[in-house]
Amino acid sequence: MTEPLVRPRRKNPLARTRLPTLPPQWRSRTSHELTRAAAEGRFALQCCAACGHFTYPARDACPVCLSDELVFKDAPHGGTVLSETTLHIPADVYFRERAPWRIGLVKLDAGPTMVAHLHGDSKEGDTVRMSLQIDKAGQPVAFAQPQTETPHMSDDKQWREMTADPKFRRVLVTNGRTVIGQEVVRAMKEAGASIIFVGIADAWKPFPGEAALRAMEGVTIVPLNTADEKSTFDLAADIGAKIDILVNTSEHIRGGGLLDRHGTSTSVDEIEQSYMAFLHLAQAFGPVMRMRGADGVNSAVAWVNILSVYAFANWPQFGQYSAVQAACLSLSQCLRAELRPGGVRVMNVFTGPLDTEWFQTVPPPKLAPRVLATGLVRGLKNGLEDAFIGDVAEEVRQRFAANPKALERELGQ
């Protein structure tokens, strides 16, 4: 049975902050197909197009029929633990600091046998549910957990290393003026976040939902205008060292492409409110979060961006918005690489049109803010890196993977 997590005591401000260490990092280029699957929360393995056998680890030819037509595809995620090993004094610094650490050999229902990290409730002979997870080094690893829910299952020490569960963590929601920001606050509260800081820009301007937000227990309103450099750095100076999960809810959606929009001031606004806001946040909060990646139960663990799925391919009806989102997606990859030494993950949550004011004229399906927020928290709990929430986002993901040029043409019609 998993020991339930205890709410961490306040940190002794005189204690040294332990520096993050990382598990081994190298993977082959082919194995990064596993990275892609793990990032999206899928369990995928190489499968032979000729004979249909799954194979692992990644290789160039099918070990059964020698065909070289090996493609990654989603595999059945059941398995049985053949044997388990507990590492008491590992040679690797990351694992040594976390010892004892349990791993096991799992015979997959898909065929191959895999070395996997074991959930504390999964023992030799048990049937397990396999997943690919992104570890602290950003690399895909196999994880075996019980097939059915066990008490306090998500509090498992090894599982928590693979995820960014908000439980007992301190969260900054950067913009609480919007319905998205407010729903994220609610979802974080439900997930057991200990403190939720909520940024409010231009406090002189009232906003819908303000009274309810201010009345919410466990919520601390902080002045934050992410479009403004000084405001962002001032807040980071105050609370930067307390942020375990940062959810960038900066949001500025305006319709329109290039040719029918007069002047550039709306575009400058879009860049300021989205791209520059992200950049200010990253420069202000990123360094201290990276430094706090191993700071106990409530260490810095994740950075979340909410991005439009049209960051992948431009939707001319919201053309300039799409372009700014593409810039933010690119910046998120830079941030991900730079936060990796701290073991802090960057999760991008991709959405289609939202059921909010600025997508008023767009026909359904539109993503409800509530669904976005709960999907975001689910992504953190499962340790995702790329979460596609809603039918539109998932459809665009598939079309982009299949043929980016076709997607471009079709969005432009």
Next chain:
Amino acid sequence: MDKSPLQDFAAAIASGKVRIVDLTFTLSPDFPVIVLPPEVGQAMPMRIQRISRYDDAGPGWYWNNITLCEHTGTHFDAPIHWHTGKDLPNNAVDTLPPQDMIAPACVIDCSAEAAKDADFLLTVPMVEAWEAKHGRIPERHWVLLRTDWSKKNFRDYANLKEDGAHTPGPNAEVMRWLVHERGIIGFGTETIGTDWGQAFHLDPPLPAHHYLHGAGRYGLQCLCNLDQLPPTGAMIVSAPLKIENGSGSPLRVLALVSN
């Protein structure tokens, strides 16, 4: 050497006989700007981006880039700002006659009325009552509306409600009257605009802008320290930046007051 009026003036400043009152708010990113429906173009608030601060980007010096709207912070409105003044000669801040940048002011104190009613409207009879006490408003004078609005916190200062801004200002008739019957050079307020908070509903909408700029006159807004000015006799120095074809400009507004 002949003693010129300017030498007397310099001596008066040095001796404190002439006091200088700063009527300007600090240009900060937090200062409220005019709020319009979000689908139309917006005024950019003050943004300050550091270039260097004795660091690797400039080891020995500190400086910033700034971006802001022509109508951010304490600012000047030129006639070209409004459709009524668009065809007038010399209607932009770069062609504004320099002699218009220094002019005397009449200060109408409505702070008691504004304290009671955020929707306080200045009317002709009120200005006539002021004239009965202080004399007729001379031509080419500024009329400054003192409401003590500048002393409020930013939220109360903007005072945005469900139906928009609620801040004191002039009605339509008093603006027509001040411009055409009194020939004022301009009208100044402590609030975010020269017009009343709900002035979209007046006839014509936004009458201060309509009448002032239509007659080639000016606006000053987001003023402070009007409580330090006498009803008459203060001299206003308001020189906007020389922005090419600029519709207005943030500026430092100074009042010279004789002690």
